[in-house]
Amino acid sequence: MDVDRDAELERQEEFLDSEEVFRRNACTIIEEMLELNNDPTEHTTFLVDEVLHCIFFLGNINKPIITPEEIVNDEEMLNCLKRIFPRAFRLFSSQLPKRDPFSCVLDMIVHLTGESNEDQIIEQLRNLNTQLARGEENHLVPSVICVSQNTQRRGSARHYGLSMSTSGKTPGQIMVAASCFSAWDSDVADAVMTYYPNKQKKPYFDGRINLPKYVRCEAFNLYDRSPKAPCKSCGDLFGLATTETKGWAHGNCAEVGSVSNLFKNEEEVQVQAQSQSDTVTKPENRKRVRERVRNHLKMLLKEKNFSWDNKFYPDIVFNL
């Protein structure tokens, strides 16, 4: 990076307030997704719809509220989006997203690039990442990518995940709970719910996963591609060896989405890795832990004045 660009970035960082960082990054992500969808299929269009809903939701729970009109300030584009994706505009203020926005971007990139092209996928994400604005709060910016793979089989598929791309404690906690209930594999959700929301292991529920040694679960810093050791929380969740003594809130790391995708596609690994504790097989325990997570989620939504209709966008009705 040259000196001029360094100075320029510093200047930008100094002056961008939190709202402006959110607005700019939201806009960059939407434009990128529209560009990636230039040869639309049902699946890729679905992902654009999902990312719009999610970004508008996050804008809506931001303080101050950032409206879709403030995010997409080109009127022609706004009207066009409203015409093609009316449900995202209608339901961002009543339904919860299933996952954070960059999970949708990641899905799109992996879908278009092909899961085996790891270098290309990481480079594309890094490239997009450098276009995102930074400020006091880094809204909508993931920092780590994780790749999981069953190395017992030659040429086995790679499964990706990113660290949470929301900013601030409450949006992150909302997205983790929402993903537990709708997006993540149920064993991964069990592991996360074992610790959610206060990083304390519940005495009555132990969904901890123990990934077999043959599973590659490797994280990289998106900034410089350097390897990133699992944090303590990921050690708790997946039995990953680490010397880290600090941990992010359980569910925030790239490992979680990546292992969830691995489990959804590799049943053999899942069966070997899943919790052996009889606390998770008892329906009353699962109900209790889900109630605990739901209550916390509802409390956070209330704080944000969000009245939830018990649905995840699109088309999942929440049941305990």
Ligand SMILES: [Zn+2]
């Ligand atoms: Zn972690």
